[in-house]
Amino acid sequence: MAAEIFNDLAAPVEAKDESGEWKVIYPTKSLMLPGRALTLRLREEPTVLDICEREKHGVLKASEDFGQLSLRGKQMDAEERRATEREKVRREEACQRQLEQIAKEARRIRNRLGMSWIIILETVISLLLLILLVAAVRLDGRAPQPPFEAAMAVLSIGLLGFFVGRCGTKTARSDATFGDYACCARAAFNCEGILGLAALALMTWQHGAEFWWTSLTFWPVAGCGLGWWIYNCRRGALGHLGELDHDYDRFEEEQARDHVKNRTIRFEGRVIPERGRPCVASWPGKYEGAWEALVRRTRAGEVSAAVVFLPDGTADHGCHARIPTAEGLSHDPGACWCIPLYGEPKPWGCRWWTQWLRNVEMAVESGAELEVYFFAGLAGRGKVQSFDSAAPEHLRREEIYGKLREFKESPQFKAASAQGLDGLSRERREDSSSRHSRELHRLFLAWLPKEEAEFLEASEGLGNSQKAEVAWLDRKGYQYREVDVSMWLSDADAGLEVHQPHGAADDLSTPRMPIPHEVPADIQSLDP
Ligand SMILES: [Zn+2]
Numbered sequence: 096m097a098a099e100i101f102n103d104l105a106a107p108v109e110a111k112d113e114s115g116e117w118k119v120i121y122p123t124k125s126l127m128l129p130g131r132a133l134t135l136r137l138r139e140e141p142t143v144l145d146i147c148e149r150e151k152h153g154v155l156k157a158s159e160d161f162g163q164l165s166l167r168g169k170q171m172d173a174e175e176r177r178a179t180e181r182e183k184v185r186r187e188e189a190c191q192r193q194l195e196q197i198a199k200e201a202r203r204i205r206n207r208l209g210m211s212w213i214i215i216l217e218t219v220i221s222l223l224l225l226i227l228l229v230a231a232v233r234l235d236g237r238a239p240q241p242p243f244e245a246a247m248a249v250l251s252i253g254l255l256g257f258f259v260g261r262c263g264t265k266t267a268r269s270d271a272t273f274g275d276y277a278c279c280a281r282a283a284f285n286c287e288g289i290l291g292l293a294a295l296a297l298m299t300w301q302h303g304a305e306f307w308w309t310s311l312t313f314w315p316v317a318g319c320g321l322g323w324w325i326y327n328c329r330r331g332a333l334g335h336l337g338e339l340d341h342d343y344d345r346f347e348e349e350q351a352r353d354h355v356k357n358r359t360i361r362f363e364g365r366v367i368p369e370r371g372r373p374c375v376a377s378w379p380g381k382y383e384g385a386w387e388a389l390v391r392r393t394r395a396g397e398v399s400a401a402v403v404f405l406p407d408g409t410a411d412h413g414c415h416a417r418i419p420t421a422e423g424l425s426h427d428p429g430a431c432w433c434i435p436l437y438g439e440p441k442p443w444g445c446r447w448w449t450q451w452l453r454n455v456e457m458a459v460e461s462g463a464e465l466e467v468y469f470f471a472g473l474a475g476r477g478k479v480q481s482f483d484s485a486a487p488e489h490l491r492r493e494e495i496y497g498k499l500r501e502f503k504e505s506p507q508f509k510a511a512s513a514q515g516l517d518g519l520s521r522e523r524r525e526d527s528s529s530r531h532s533r534e535l536h537r538l539f540l541a542w543l544p545k546e547e548a549e550f551l552e553a554s555e556g557l558g559n560s561q562k563a564e565v566a567w568l569d570r571k572g573y574q575y576r577e578v579d580v581s582m583w584l585s586d587a588d589a590g591l592e593v594h595q596p597h598g599a600a601d602d603l604s605t606p607r608m609p610i611p612h613e614v615p616a617d618i619q620s621l622d623p
Pocket residue numbers: 414415416431432433434440441444445446
């Protein structure tokens with residue numbers, strides 16, 4: 096008699112009857128099996144399985160009819176849901192924090208620029224006012240020269256009117272230019288405008304009846320200035336904003352992003368030189384939340400860390416550093432550290448490595464206790480054979496992962512897609528993996544030749560750059576403690592769900608190692 100199994104869990108399961116092979120059932124899909132004793136197991140925890148021998152006709156549900164497995168399946172679903180929800184909230188908060196930092200920085204930049212503008216304008220306006228006063232009051236004690244004085248007055252009141260009309264009025268432009276100082280700056284400019292008019296009145300009085308005609312030269316110019324001032328006031332009140340102001344804002348924002356990256360995301364490590372003090376020497380960057388926590392606590396002086404992250408967009412991202420000949424690495428003299436680390440020059444450069452070396456040396460000299468953090472549940476695993484094999488092993492991994500494209504054309508992948516692979520959630524949890532990416536990784540490993548799959552499996556536990564870091568510590572004979580990163584994960588039940596043989600897979604849909612330490616995706620999204 097045949098039975099239909101319906102997977103109503105969010106997790107992928109596998110089923111078989113007495114004779115058959117394991118067949119995957121993705122969420123919301125069902126499978127017909129001819130046999131009687133049906134066995135079901137979880138893809139992510141194959142050791143949890145259960146047999147259903149019930150004489151039940153119709154549909155067997157994965158969440159109800161398989162005892163232990165049904166219980167564990169529902170439990171895992173709940174854990175995954177909590178983990179992805181937490182991760183989503185964390186990402187949103189991190190994104191929000193970054194936007195706030197950028198806004199704050201943009202404001203700081205604007206105020207600094209605003210102050211420069213105010214100083215320049217004040218200098219010019221004061222000078223014009225001085226000319227006007229000298230001409231009106233005859234401070235220099237020279238003989239009266241009304242025509243010359245009138246000419247000076249026309250020139251200076253004209254320019255004064257232009258500047259005060261433009262900068263003393265409340266417009267979007269003056270707001271943007273002077274930032275937080277806009278109110279005070281405008282008040283000062285307007286006072287100087289009034290002083291200018293007062294000087295003209297004085298001059299009119301000085302020239303008296305004899306030179307009455309001089310008034311006909313400078314007062315119309317002053318009138319034009321006043322008109323220009325009123326025109327700008329009206330424009331400001333109507334909220335006109337020129338194209339130029341948008342460009343100005345963009346410029347500030349880009350600068351602010353740069354500054355935020357350089358000051359808050361860029362991380363050069365901070366070693367606390369103290370005997371016996373634990374010092375984080377290597378860190379798996381794919382746990383973004385944990386990385387943020389590490390950076391925060393290191394900056395606060397609570398944690399000592401030698402790890403370095405120079406993100407894209409900061410000054411020394413993509414810079415390379417020559418290998419000192421004293422290291423005795425058999426490479427050509429022009430080679431940079433990328434060669435022993437990765438086997439080829441990398442776009443993110445190797446300048447971070449020299450900083451890391453300095454930090455580690457400092458930690459070792461001060462007698463700190465080095466700590467290497469491994470992927471959750473994989474402490475001590477994923478090392479390369481030696482520092483000399485870091486590069487060839489990296490190239491080999493890249494080559495194998497390069498086959499992913501070929502895999503996606505394969506009948507195995509197409510069959511999985513037809514069975515509902517895309518029904519798995521793509522929401523990420525704290526290790527940046529999703530149910531979908533982990534399943535893809537499992538399928539990819541199953542498709543690869545056995546030897547290559549085993550090679551990839553054995554390499555799990557440390558991130559790409561970490562492998563070189565750890566091999567370097569071994570090469571130098573520096574002692575370190577192997578630590579599981581899960582103690583840094585925010586959630587209480589992370590420890591329960593971590594040990595899955597394929598669990599700690601990188602998301603295969605994103606390029607391998609876009610940046611050193613595979614650090615935060617929302618940091619990358621900062622790139623315009
Ligand atoms: Zn390099």
